[in-house]
Amino acid sequence: MDEPKGTKPRTSWPRKALLILGFLFALAVIALVAMAVSQNKPLPKNIKYGIVLDAGSSHTNLYVYEWPAEKENDTGVVHQVEVCKVEGLGISGYSQDPEKAGLSLQHCVKRAQEVVPEQQHRETPVYLGATAGMRLLSLQNRSIADRVLSAVKKMLRSSPFNFQGARVISGQEEGAYGWITINYLLGNFKQPGWRDFLPHLRSSTGTSGALDLGGASTQITFVPDQEATESQENSLHFRLYGKNYNVYTHSFLCYGKDQALRLKLASDLQSTRNGSLLDPCFHPGYLRSMNISDLYTNPCIANGEQPLPFTQLHLRGNGDYKRCRMTIQKIFNTSHCPYSSCSFNGIFLPPLQGEFGAFSAFYFVMNFLNLTTEKSPVPLDKVTSTVETFCSRSWHEVKAEFPKVKEKYLSEYCFSGTYILSLLENGYGFTMEKWQSIQFLGKIGSSDAGWTLGYMLNLTNMIPAEKPPTRPLSHASYVGLMVFCSLVLVAVLLLGWLTFHRPKCLQKGLI
Numbered sequence: 001m002d003e004p005k006g007t008k009p010r011t012s013w014p015r016k017a018l019l020i021l022g023f024l025f026a027l028a029v030i031a032l033v034a035m036a037v038s039q040n041k042p043l044p045k046n047i048k049y050g051i052v053l054d055a056g057s058s059h060t061n062l063y064v065y066e067w068p069a070e071k072e073n074d075t076g077v078v079h080q081v082e083v084c085k086v087e088g089l090g091i092s093g094y095s096q097d098p099e100k101a102g103l104s105l106q107h108c109v110k111r112a113q114e115v116v117p118e119q120q121h122r123e124t125p126v127y128l129g130a131t132a133g134m135r136l137l138s139l140q141n142r143s144i145a146d147r148v149l150s151a152v153k154k155m156l157r158s159s160p161f162n163f164q165g166a167r168v169i170s171g172q173e174e175g176a177y178g179w180i181t182i183n184y185l186l187g188n189f190k191q192p193g194w195r196d197f198l199p200h201l202r203s204s205t206g207t208s209g210a211l212d213l214g215g216a217s218t219q220i221t222f223v224p225d226q227e228a229t230e231s232q233e234n235s236l237h238f239r240l241y242g243k244n245y246n247v248y249t250h251s252f253l254c255y256g257k258d259q260a261l262r263l264k265l266a267s268d269l270q271s272t273r274n275g276s277l278l279d280p281c282f283h284p285g286y287l288r289s290m291n292i293s294d295l296y297t298n299p300c301i302a303n304g305e306q307p308l309p310f311t312q313l314h315l316r317g318n319g320d321y322k323r324c325r326m327t328i329q330k331i332f333n334t335s336h337c338p339y340s341s342c343s344f345n346g347i348f349l350p351p352l353q354g355e356f357g358a359f360s361a362f363y364f365v366m367n368f369l370n371l372t373t374e375k376s377p378v379p380l381d382k383v384t385s386t387v388e389t390f391c392s393r394s395w396h397e398v399k400a401e402f403p404k405v406k407e408k409y410l411s412e413y414c415f416s417g418t419y420i421l422s423l424l425e426n427g428y429g430f431t432m433e434k435w436q437s438i439q440f441l442g443k444i445g446s447s448d449a450g451w452t453l454g455y456m457l458n459l460t461n462m463i464p465a466e467k468p469p470t471r472p473l474s475h476a477s478y479v480g481l482m483v484f485c486s487l488v489l490v491a492v493l494l495l496g497w498l499t500f501h502r503p504k505c506l507q508k509g510l511i
């Protein structure tokens with residue numbers, strides 16, 4: 001029907017109002033979304049760095065760690081970005097020329113200078129911790145050990161980093177920091193969040209024990225079941241992220257794999273007359289000679305042992321796992337125990353408890369023998385038979401199969417594998433069943449398993465005693481929720497207005 005001339009259409013004003021309203025609504029939505037996006041734009045990353053040198057008995061490693069500055073006290077945020085292996089000996093090996101211990105670190109310090117941005121060199125802390133090699137050198141000759149430490153301090157002080165100290169750490173610290181490292185990396189210190197109240201998503205709040213096998217010492221650290229300890233010197237107490245931990249730890253000096261081999265050879269030598277030894281822990285066809293004096297100038301070898309009428313030891317392998325195990329067994333003294341239970345040498349050991357992470361040489365050796373898996377652990381009888389078969393292979397054959405593996409390592413995998421079995425089974429009492437709770441770990445994520453990360457976390461106060469206060473929502477969820485609620489509110493208001501005012505445009509027949 002034609003509209004009468006000169007009259008305006010009756011719907012033009014409400015339509016205009018609707019258009020304006022719609023426009024304003026769209027504007028509000030755009031503003032809200034823009035606000036949410038700009039507010040949530042990731043801030044420029046503020047990264048911090050820390051450097052730790054692990055001056056072990058066999059060699060030194062330099063580790064560079066990084067973490068976001070604003071998340072310093074969260075769990076699991078620090079990770080390793082670089083490891084540099086120092087060429088040559090461990091620092092205790094420079095007792096004849098201590099200055100060289102300092103110089104040996106130069107290459108890796110330079111490498112760290114490339115990894116850490118230059119403007120952060122001054123604020124980046126660097127720590128050096130020396131372990132069993134230096135513990136032994138201190139026992140042997142304190143002043144030489146001090147000279148070695150002075151040389152490495154001088155070197156690190158002259159670096160552009162913030163030098164925080166170089167010292168020999170105790171066996172207890174080594175065990176404790178190894179335990180902290182692996183539990184930090186495994187996320188075991190995390191407090192249960194809301195997800196953990198849903199049973200199928202609940203993470204374990206327990207901790208994992210730590211087994212470290214070095215060249216000169218070995219550590220066992222775990223949270224035992226029993227509350228009261230029988231031996232104070234094996235007991236540590238931590239409060240981390242609001243939770244108490246009573247931890248058992250022991251470090252066996254001289255029971256790292258290099259020193260254990262010396263102990264074994266010294267014990268075997270007592271029953272030879274001319275210095276030649278048929279050794280079941282080396283492959284058939286393997287020959288090695290060494291100076292007896294090198295073996296005995298060492299605080300690990302008991303002074304009381306007979307002086308020997310020969311100067312050279314000539315060792316010939318015969319690859320017999322069972323006999324090897326028997327000769328190794330002699331270095332564990334299980335004849336006395338002043339506690340309810342012991343490992344060996346009269347050292348208290350509570351019943352083993354929970355899962356264990358085994359690293360350093362435990363991992364190197366098991367990994368070489370293909371006995372580490374991501375999935376379920378390899379059963380003890382399979383491990384034993386693998387070591388047994390490996391030991392029985394001729395040296396000629398083994399060398400031909402692994403031409404690229406360092407001869408020192410390759411020749412000792414038979415001894416090392418057997419030693420690991422003796423230590424874990426006979427020394428600590430890992431039965432067939434308990435063996436399944438051991439996981440052999442090289443790295444956790446990008447970080448090596450070892451004591452260095454725990455040491456740095458402790459010295460930089462990055463593991464608080466109490467759980468840091470956290471907001472119930474992340475910033476992103478907060479902004480998202482605000483936008484969503486605002487939209488709902490606008491929609492409700494609009495709907496209410498439309499329902500109660502019933503603008504003419506919505507009345508029947510007008511639209």
Ligand SMILES: O=P(O)(O)OP(=O)(O)OP(=O)(O)OC[C@H]1O[C@@H](n2cnc3c(O)ncnc32)[C@H](O)[C@@H]1O
Nearest residue numbers: 056057058059131132214215216217360361364409
């Ligand atoms: O803790 P301490 O006792 O001071 O010793 P370390 O720190 O030098 O000891 P490591 O864990 O670095 O190494 C433990 C032993 O494993 C040896 N090792 C290192 N890498 C290896 C590999 O790839 N295969 C076999 N053995 C290896 C090394 O020579 C040591 O005898």
Ligand SMILES: [Ca+2]
Nearest residue numbers: 056131214360
């Ligand atoms: Ca070590």
